[in-house]
Amino acid sequence: MRARFWLLDIDQSEGGSQVIRLWSIINGEPSILLDGKFRPSLYLLLEDGVDPLQILEAVQERSKDVDVNLKVEDSKLFGKMVKLIHVDCSCSTPLQELASNISRIKGIRGQLLDDVRPSMQYILYGRCSPSSWNEAELTRVEDIGGYKVYMVEEVYGPREDPQPPLKLLAFDILSLSETGSPNPDRDPIVALSVADGDGVKLFEAEGERGEALVIKDFMEYVAGLDPDVIVGFNSNRFHWNYLIRRARRLGLTLSVTRMGGEPHQSLYGHFSVTGRANIDLRDLAEDIPEIKLKTIDGLARFLGIEAVERPIVEAMEVPEYWRETRGREFLLEYIEENARLLYAIAGEALPFIVQLSSLTGMPMDQVLAAAVGFRVDSYLMREALRIGEIPPRREERPYQPYRGGLVLNPKPGLHEKVAVLDFTSMYPNLMIAYNISPDTLIVGEGEVGDEDAHTIPGTEYRFRKEPPGLYKRCLLNLLEARRNIKERLRGIPPGSVEAKILKEREHAVKVLANALYGYAGWTGARWYVREVAESAAALGRATIRRAMEEAEKIGLEIIYGDTDSIFVRYDKNKVAELIEWVRRELDLEIKLEKIYSRILFTEAKKKYAGLLSDGSLDMVGMEVVRGDWAEIARRAQEETLKILLEGGEVRDAVDNVRRLISEIRAGKIPLREFVIWKTLTRPLEEYKVRAPHVEVSKRLKEKGWRLEIGDKVGYIVAKGDGKIYERAVYYPEASEGDVDHEYYVENQVLPAVLRILESFNVKREALTMPKGSTLLEF
Secondary structure (H helix, E strand, O other): OEEEEEEEEEEEOOOOOOOEEEEEEEOOEEEEEEEOOOOOEEEEEEOOOOOHHHHHHHHHHHOOOOOEEEEEEEEEEOOEEEEEEEEEEOOOOOHHHHHHHHOOOOOEEEEEOOOOOHHHHHHHOOOOOOOOEEEEEEEEEEEEOOEEEEEEEEEEEEEOOOOOOOOEEEEEEEEOOOOEOOOOOOOOEEEEEEEEOOEEEEEEOOOOOHHHHHHHHHHHHHHHHOOOEEEEOOHHHHHHHHHHHHHHHOOOOOOOOOOOOOOEEOOOOOEEOOOOEEEEHHHHHHOOOOOOOOOHHHHHHHOOOOOOOOOOOOHHHHHHHHOOHHHHHHHHHHHHHHHHHHHHHHHHHHHHHHHHHHHHOOOHHHHOOOOHHHHHHHHHHHHHHHOOEOOOOOOOOOOOOOOOOOEOOOOOEEEEEEEEEEEEOHHHHHHHHOOOOOOOEOOOOOOOOHHHEEEOOOOOOEEEOOOOOHHHHHHHHHHHHHHHHHHHHHOOOOOOHHHHHHHHHHHHHHHHHHHHHHHHOOOOOOOOOHHHHHHHHHHHHHHHHHHHHHHHHHOOOEEEEEOOEEEEEOOHHHHHHHHHHHHHHOOOEEEEEEEEEEEEEOOOOOOEEEEEOOOOEEEEOOOOOEOOEOHHHHHHHHHHHHHHHOOOOHHHHHHHHHHHHHHHHOOOOOHHHHOEEEEOOOOHHHOOOOOHHHHHHHHHHHOOOEOOOOOEEEEEEEOOOOOHHHHEEEHHHOOHHHEOHHHHHHHHHHHHHHHHHHHHOOOHHHHOOOOOOOHHHO
């Protein structure tokens, strides 16, 4: 039968005769498609001057016991024609083992595509697309585990239609450790929360057998719901591993996959839940620079989801809450709220994740877990194979610094009505205009005449004008796709399902196009060429300089410039004039991104804070965030910024700091606001400096605590003699009378607020004077 299937997950069956396994949705039902006809490939790169037929014979001899097909092919590598031996084999053949064996033959200087697993090659060669509708000729065979199974006879590729309804599950766990980092070999799971379309459910451990029942109930719940997508927050980094190991300790197997097995850690460090898409929404939060604190609540608020104000609870704080009845209730409500928010976040974010997956060719469980460079790699590989270009092998390279985008020194101080003008896709458009690509770079002198080459201003690099390079082809495809989407959006109702999908597709296209510039400078890129990254950066610097020169001619005051943005004193008519000039003279688009009613710059680059027209505070590079500073320092800085940006005088900000310092010295601030949280970034024995959090950790370890890399340790600095690390105390062991208030005034509050107030010539001494002292005393 000919049928449409929506590809959710892809892997390779285990056992003897292996096949590609496509976990799909057909007519609303989860189904399994098996393709035994696909043969993965590798290519052998030959040394110059060798006879390809002789090498072919040697390869045949070396691989005679393996099911392989061999042929000599002409193909492109970095834009140049090369002779390759194309080797294809069955899915059961270990690809890298085969490549290692035959690459030892004299005359072979390397192998290509052997580092790409067969299931990913299946996508790269265009047989189907993940998170998309595809069409195939199918034959029904015996069911497996209650799921319908089909053999693939022929695949016809992707089709464009709205995604089917996906069954979604969100979960969170609560583990309890009295001695440091929760250890799955020792510390139990005391509760687990889940959320689906019917609401939130809590599984709480009670009694000796309680934890085992929680895990069993969770497995039964997953089996009954049979979700297509499972989401968590920090689930790839912590929750799945913890659940698997706790289940094993209790004599259980965490059976939550569609094959009835455990999740397993896969390619990008993520956990593969076979047949389902497992998504760690922490990865989404990490991708969004506007989210300062990478928490569930921070991500929810960014997406416009209502989240109640509540404290951040670190793992080491859990026992303190758990000992008290009200604290225990608070923690249980906390993880229930986590599950509720995660379900709501997934509902908002899933359309974008689906479109990014479809566009890059990476399944949903991989596309967020993978670094941005790997997403671009996947997109480029699929496009390269489509036009007959063989992807190069990924190589380990040391970081190679190069000069980046232009960043101006800001005009320090407070400024009124400042507009931010952002170039739209500046780097992609410049790379297109100058045909900047690894395969168009001119290496030899005199190889191409000046009339046939682009020379990059400020460098000696030259690129062929023709033919279009790989980067230009891909960028043109992406920009054309974006234009087509906008055109289609004009003809459909704004609130329709189709409009929502198209907007998410447009977002995914924009993200990928803008990522290609950064990819050019990533040493892990398959197509890495340093000259390409340097050339794009040089063009960006030249472009933004021209725009700023024109802005000044028009009469706009330049306050700051950063990479592809200009900050100017806002004048509606003059800004409109500059936008038109950029369009006409530079053939680029620059748009009014935001307007600050007030903005504060320090003398440092990339450090400012502004009040937007909607009243929200926007901070870049100036944040005092938990993890480096005590809460009292963060509060002091935020209050200072709000006073200045909301129209207050410098005197008001100074008086507020003085008041806060007086409250600290009078012992009116609760202990929790003095806790400093620091993360362990290496094993304790490897620290050479006696830092406070390290010394506290060593003392806890002597008491039997288990501390790992990534754990956050909370401490306060106590009164007394000696160095800071000698006076650092694990905060639950301290009382409010122990706090060294002068330490916090001098080393936390004053440095945090002076980052701002020094721009107004306020000195440290002025902040510790009695309230009401005159500004002359500054």
